[in-house]
Amino acid sequence: MTRHAPLIAELVNLATARWRGGASVHPLAGEELAATFAAQLGDRTGAALRAVPDAGRRLAELASELRQALLAEHAADQAVRINALIRRYGAQPYLVEDVGQPFHLHFHGSGGTQVEALGGEFATALALIVDGYGPDRFGQCAAQQCEAVFIDVTRNASRRYCSAPCTARAKTAAYRSRHRT
Ligand SMILES: [Zn+2]
Secondary structure (H helix, E strand, O other): HHHHHHHHHHHHHHOOOOOOEEEOOOOOOHHHHHHHHHOOOHHHHHHHHHHHOOOOHHHHHHHHHHHHHHHHOOHHHHHHHHHHHHHHHHOOEEOOOOOOOOOOOEEEOEEEEEEEHHHHHHHHHHHHHHHOOOOEEEOOOOOOOOEEEEOOOOOOOOOOOOOOOHHHHHHHHHHHHHHHO
């Protein structure tokens, strides 16, 4: 389930962040959001997503709910939000065999479109990360001028930045401020 972590963060960041990596960005919506996110998925899933009527609006809604769950201040509030997402998207576990791969577990939502399928999958992934790693594995990038979220599945839970460039920017900023004073 941790394999979904970068995708979940990317959906949230595409649709909600106004600053990323030190630059002002405009949150994507509508067709632009659907096409950009679909390009990050496998061919089949991406095509199914693009075929959903109103995919952009539904994805934006999912992204905003995921962001609230990721950045919930208390573990109890976070659990309530994740549980609500699992119910809303009707996540159901079932075993899938893709060509050339062993059977593996999916948690597609049961709402009918690819957005609901992804919603169920992502909500369950967050629940499994909380279950396996604890409630403190989600955060917003600590670098300046960045609102990107991240999901930390490192062994020592040390992550504070969304990306390698933000880690480098924060180090440079800390170095400069040390040498100014
Ligand atoms: Zn960042």
